[in-house]
Amino acid sequence: MNTKPSPVTANPWEALRQFTEARIALGRAGVSLPTQAHLAFQLAHAQARDAVLVALDAPLLLQQLSAVLPVQSAAGLILHSAAVDRSSYLQRPDLGRQLDAASQQAVKNLRSAAQTQTESDARPYDIAFVLVDGLSAQAIAHNAVPFLAVLQKRLASENWSVAPLCIVQQGRVAIGDEVAQRLGAKSVVVLIGERPGLSSPDSMGLYLTWMPRVGLTDASRNCISNVRPAGLRYEEAAYKLHYLLSQAHQRQLTGVALKDETLADTDALLLTDRAPRNFLLSDSSHAPRLSSEDIESS
16 A cells, blocks of 8 residues: 655645636645646646637537527628638738628628618617637637527517627627628627636627727727636626617717626626635635634745
8 A cells, every 4th residue: 555645735725726717726746836737737728729729610600509599590691801811810910800802792792681671771780799709719619609598588578680690700809890880780799709818718708889880999899708607607798798788779889988887786696696706705604714824824
């Protein structure tokens, strides 16, 4: 029987790791990281690189969306930015903000077909949803369908006019402005894969813009970040986005002029989930109790 003691010196704050994915209290082996922590870091780094480089399966995503959003996705489009490949996309952010010529024509054709069926209003749609791979196609592949299914429940009872859904490959946030302007939408919600972190390769961001048009800056947008099961839950994100959408159409503005005032209501929403979410902010009954010895030795 091997009775050799472990070479790893445990960290007294190790109990806090159950509340966060942050790399804290890893312990040490001599003056170095333990092997297990070192391998976990390398795995997280590889997952972040994969998130950036793996391509989005847009046809499969459109098929999955058809199951939960039959009306919007029936005439859905798969578009492409002016960045011809991933290398160009990473080195030329400006190209990721523009549609290529074929996509411009596809949106133009869709808009023309829609106008023959409805009025010739310059902005006939209330909302356009634009799904963009961004820096993590994995984030869109994992989170877009379940999130839109939750949001759809909030929008279904209201009289929103929704533009045909568009999926853009090799795109950045601002490309939603061009898509929505060409479609004729009063507001656009861009769902995009965020820059992956070492503990979050699958974070999805939501960007809302009122009267989108080419040339707007980020000051014109409202952002809801880190939407995923391990981050901001779908129900909470849909609640915030629904509030901002409603206020944007009522006040006809977004960005720095529109504040998220849902915090108090969101706290009430969270009361249905008693699971600890943040050891610094959540119910004190969930927080670990450290002894005076632990504090002094840290």
